[in-house]
Amino acid sequence: MQDSPLLTTTLGSLTLKNPFLLSSAPPTANGEMIRRAFKAGWGGAVIKTITPDDIPIRDVSPRFSAWKGDCNEILGFENIELLSKHSVSYWMDEIKAIKKEYPEHQLIASIMGSTDPISWQNLAEVVQDAGCDAIEMNVSCPHGMPEAGIGAAIGQNPQMVQELTRMVVAVSDVPVYVKLTPNVTDIGHIARSAALGRADGISAINTVGCMIGVDIETFEPRPTVHGRSTYGGYSGPAIKPIGLRMVSEIARTVPLPIMGIGGISRWEDAVEYILLGASAVQVCTAVMWNGYGIVREIKKGLTEYLTRRGYSSPEELRGKTLSRLSSHQALDRFVCIRPVVRNPGACIRCGRCAIACRDGGYSAIQMKKEGIEIDNGSCDGCGLCILVCSTKTLTAELCSHK
Ligand SMILES: Cc1cc2nc3c(=O)[nH]c(=O)nc-3n(C[C@H](O)[C@H](O)[C@H](O)COP(=O)(O)O)c2cc1C
Structure with missing residues (x-):
């Protein structure tokens, strides 16, 4: 089914059929899944983070745990999953093929190099030569990778964010988005560093560092991998308020396009992110729990909302709430x-x-x-x-x- 023209929007220099992308995660783990997602109606997809072939990706099992409501609905979700298990050459072939089949969909390559910036540059060159529409730098994975000095270990260091962004941008012809971690004291400061490194845009947020729970009978932390666990990344509806705060802080700090991420499962969530400054939004956990098909309801809801409110594009809503954010001191004490x-x-x-x-x-x-x-x-x-x-x-x- 064709998207309503009302949903067309811009993300920096890119045009989107609709503002809904899949984030870099299991729903974009291989080419076949991305094709199914595009058929289901997603406007774009960020590929599960690609790493150089010499960084071994070996996942543990199980690697998920959940906090659920009384009706078994997901409130919060923890993962300790690593990055794409596919080789760089697999993704080169798939990017080329998918772009040929779906030229109007935005295909964004998420990349993570080693501690050597040259490996980031090499990956950036490879994915753009294959034809991706943009690059997303993953400097925000909170588990596994920081132990090796990458992932959130980079995203928590403003100098490293600026320098690495500058080096990736220097070899890239396509827009470069930097995906930020919420596990910092001041995300605006990190966004400014990305801007100083000449990033084209910001994606936020990656998962929130967490410890989802303990089995009180066995004393084992969850998710339990043969009796042990590690800190993981929290996602799903519970993190939406954190994502909204981070996105609005970024929007108030740097004049860059933002892809809002975190806890989006309904069209209303997306509208909130857009009102707080996002140009487009990405979704992961809601799709992992309910499938690609949720995009139909989300697009229908947004189309009806735009029509009812008399707007001709999501762009017209962008940042409309930002001017209403103030210091606590400035809030009215007389009502x-x-x-x-x-x-x-x-x-x-x-x-x-x-x-x-x-x-x-x-x-x-x-x-x-x-x-x-x-x-x-x-x-x-x-x-x-x-x-x-x-x-x-x-x-x-x-x-x-x-
Ligand atoms: C199981 C799982 C795997 C993920 N893998 C990646 C990844 O490879 N690269 C990345 O940038 N983000 C990864 N993420 C983070 C998501 O892209 C997203 O930023 C986060 O889950 C918040 O969005 P959500 O609340 O819609 O899930 C992963 C998230 C989950 C739940």
Whole structure:
């Protein structure tokens, strides 16, 4: 099915049929999978990170673990997986073939060289000669590779990011994106280093360093590889707030196109990333859990949203929320919200609002026989009661003065 023209957008100098790309991960592990993804409707794909043939990639098993909700839905996902197991020549052939079959889709090669920058330059030259549309430098993998001085070990060092970016850009004719790690104190600082190295754009974020859990019967950390584990990378819906913060910080710091990544599974998530400065978005975990087909629902949702709001491209939404981010000091102290019982019929008398207000707030709510009673004199306007109400009985009303 053809994409709606409304979804066409730009990513720096590239034109995208739609702003949805697969990120460098298992869904782009081989050429056949990328072809299936393009057929399913993804606008582009970032190939699972390619390394020089002399860096051995040998994965452990198992290498995933998950934090799930009550309905078995994924909230957070940990992996300790390494990079592409395919040779450089395999990817050269596949890039050439896929670009011939899918000239309108963006095929981006993720690369990671060794500690020697020349190996990054060699890889960059090979993938661009094969015909990829852009290069993404993986300086952000948080597990395995940092022990060897690469991956996030580079992405956490501003000087190394600047110098390595400069060297890769020097040999590249296609746009070079630098994929950043959120496991830093100030991502804006690292993005600035990439910009000083003349990067064409930024991808953010890679996974968040984590330890997903412990089996409390065996005391084994998860995912358990024959009784042991290691720190891994956290992804999926739980990291979206971290990704949104990082992308907005980058957008406020450098004037470069950004591919937003982290916890995207619905069209609304993508809109949030775009409003905070992303030009396009990448998805991994949601596809690993639900398949390539989710892109149809995501594209339909975005098309309907753009139509309803009167926009003719996702581009028109880009960065629209950024001007509303300010320091805490600059926030208005003279307005506040109050909870109001707008929908008394919906109340199931669970009492959560009253308990939360009593033990986590200001004891301003009581559960009476007649229903919820709010003491506006005690209410401090924190909004906790509205958040814990599962039936939307309580809504917020804006007051002008505290
Ligand atoms: C199993 C797995 C393998 C991954 N492999 C890579 C990789 O080879 N290169 C890379 O840049 N990012 C890799 N990532 C990170 C993803 O591309 C993405 O940045 C991250 O998962 C956040 O997006 P998500 O929340 O949509 O999954 C991997 C992620 C997962 C879950």
